[in-house]
Amino acid sequence: MEEYIGELWHRLISRAALREYAAAAITLDEVERSAGLLFRAFGGDPGLRIAPAADTRHGGRLRLFQRMAHSGDKLALAARDAETLHLPARLALFPEKALNRDLYLWLTALAARTDERNDDWLAANQRATLAVLADYPGLEPRYARLVAATLAQRIDPARLPADEAARENAIRRALQAPGSVGELPPLTRKKALSIQPVPLWLRPLPEIELKSASGKKQHESAEGGGTEQKGGDKRYQAERTDMPENESPFVLMFRAESLLSWAEYVKVNRDTEEDPDPDIASKAESMDKLTLARDNKAVASKVRFDLDLPSAAEDDVPIGEGIPLPEWDWKRRRMKPDWCRLQTMEARHAPPTPLPEHLHVAARRLRSQFAALASAKRWQKNQPEGEELDIETCVRAFADRRAGHAGSMPAYLSRTQQVRDLSCLLLADLSLSTDAGIADDMRVIDAIRDGMLLFAEALSACGDSFAMYGFSSLKRGNIRFHEIKPFDAVYDSACRGRIAAIRPGYYTRMGAAIRRATALLEEQSQAQRLLLILSDGKPTDIDAYEGRYAIEDTRMSLVEARRAGIQPFCLTIDREGADYLPHLFGPGGFLVLRHPEELARRLPLLYSQLTRPG
Known part of the structure; x- marks a missing residue:
């Protein structure tokens, strides 16, 4: 009975905490084609692709029911990097489908006026908003409706502490009058929370930079910082970290008393490989970030035989010694000579x-x-000489003369060989x-x-x-x-x-x-x-x-x-x-x-x- 009551309570609170309108939802698949066309029409980078955005923990203040249900702390926000425009996979923020669709199109237009530089988030979004509204005044009514719907859903500043209320008022001014806010007021309390997410703006995507043990920097972008779960559209935030160092490999990195004693050892019948965790997907969903590490060691593929390659006796016969070819490095905007070898x-x-x-x-x-397309003799019209008169040209010349105009001279049809x-x-x-x-x-x-x-x-x-x-x-x-x-x-x-x-x-x-x-x-x-x-x-x-x-x-x-x-x-x-x-x-x-x-x-x-x- 206790579990049953708890499950009912959880459903009730979760339903009350849900801040979306499922009946008015719009998915990215529905607008992806039109969003791509609009992005390029507005002058966006034609090489960018559109992909679902990952859920991120925004750190803003939650409403009462959201705190009770432990929900609403993650949200998929639009962003862009050098390769991808990330848009939410589903939008149900507003009660009208038209508004959710307009939000997709607005974010696309905003991304076309924003680059991937690590710029000031507040200033960059206001600057991009002004640029879009200046170049395309027809979007002003839609933007005004989106701002009004967004402000109606945000927490009233009167219900917030003084420092958070000052920042919320600054965000509202920046939405209503882009370019009017230079910076956000500082937070004065230790337990102050970040601002609420702004769905009309692009969130910043800091460049992931990893410094290896050799001192060289390597820039990596796993689809713009996200890692896609196999078998679905769920995306995650990823971060790079260093492998934990253990200078003495014979020293155990855990407490010895945590080892099983001989009395606790039970012999079981197991396969050579560990069974996969059946609950690994749900565990991944509960993680804020997937952490990836590099140990700077050679992987097994460096020393094993490549079983994909056929043997020399079964492979095709190479002709010549191979041809060196260049390759274009789009980040450095230069050609890398003799980078590839074609055989x-x-x-x-x-x-x-x-x-x-x-x-x-x-x-x-x-x-x-296709035999009819082969080289053959064909009639050429309006020729100065030929085998027959061009009747159509002669009729036109006669009509021009009857109308009082100087008609053209009679022309001929000539058969020529076309190749x-x-x-x-x-x-x-x-x-x-x-x-x-x-x-x-x-x-x-x-x-x-x-x-x-x-x-x-x-x-x-x-x-x-x-x-x-x-x-x-x-x-x-x-x-x-x-x-x-x-x-x-x-x-x-x-x-x-x-x-x-x-x-x-x-x-x-x-x-x-x-x-x-x-x-x-x-x-x-x-x-x-x-x-x-x-x-x-x-x-x-x-x-x-x-x-x-x-x-x-x-x-x-x-x-x-x-x-x-x-x-x-x-x-x-x-x-x-x-x-x-x-x-x-x-x-x-x-x-x-x-x-x-x-x-x-x-x-x-x-x-x-x-x-x-x-």
Whole structure:
């Protein structure tokens, strides 16, 4: 009975302490796309991604029921760093959905006028607010409604101690008249609490700086200080700390009397590995911060064999000694010369293979369609001389003369030989993620194989110059560039065998692969050169090639390709590609396939659209 009454009491108090309106809740997933567009339209950094914010302990004063229920001390507040714009995963602060949605859009606009510098929190938010309202006066009514709704929910200064009330009044003035408050009044009591959280402002994100034992500083940002829990959207605050030092390793770091005696020892039947704690998720949620430490010792991967690498007898055959390539360091804004090494590979076991039976019908249809694109004689209108009169031009000239205007001279139709002066390089992502299943007995790599086969069948019918390569990587010194069909090779059963021999593995260092593909396309003499990229996810590798660094290096490689007169285009099956692909390829430079099994059918049709004259 006591437990039952306690549970009822806990539910009652928790419900009374809850300061949100569930019926008016808006989630980040609902506004993520519009928030991203708005952030970039307001001049925000196009390379930033939007992610859920972590719950943080704000330290402000709580209401009576919140203190009784021990709740409300944590809140997800918006923030931004050099790589990420952190927004609350769910907003239910106001009783109206429109207000919660407006709060998301306001925080996005505010973040576009704020940088990641460790600036004064109060001054930076007021300065950003003034900038947004000055540039976009149409937001003033929405901001006024948000301020009124926010002030109505804050604790009345009359109910606060004098020093906390002075700070609360300063916050209210700063919200109502941005720029009017230079600094907050000081706290005079020892037990004074911090200010209440301000949901209309961005909270500061101090840079995490770790000094190793060697004295070198290492800057690390685990998604802006947060660590994501596997299997959910929950995020946590993280901090770095040093490993506890024990100069005498033979001296125990605990009290000897805490050891079990022989009488207390009980022999149990246990596995070699400890059982995972089933309650570890709830324990993590109760922690304010997840503390990470570095012991400056070599990890096991430094000395163990890398089982991911095939043996020399089974691996593909390397061609040449490898090619050194640069890489773009976006933080230092400079190129790191010869930072990567790309190795061209050729399949070792790739016997000649006929076209698979399930592709015969589609290949026959594509060959007939693309054969019409081959070089042929076509009529050219409005020519000074030719085989026939251009009737349309003659009628127009006669009508102009009847209207009193000087009509143009009669023109002719002439048949001229048109040649498709273009070349295309198809670059396929062969990373380990392409081993994922997408349909019954079908994987992403299978869809890529079928797409490359139909692509080759179509282009061989129209006579366009084309090449096909695949890529994967394992750190910067082992970028594998698989040669499937060079420009000077003929598409035949041997080429189909190399397509059938491709297999997924390793990671996606896309920048180096694009630079090598650009160099190959620069050697071609055609006027139009197309780089068509097949991908299934973000560029990434295990040696810190991830996040903003990988995105910016890939973007710089695409900029270099455009400067060389090459047109890049990306066809991806990554459903989250719309978040980062506009920053890489531009608004019209990519296509996201919602159904990966359509890759084989859409790839040749996409090529015909990209190479259409005019």
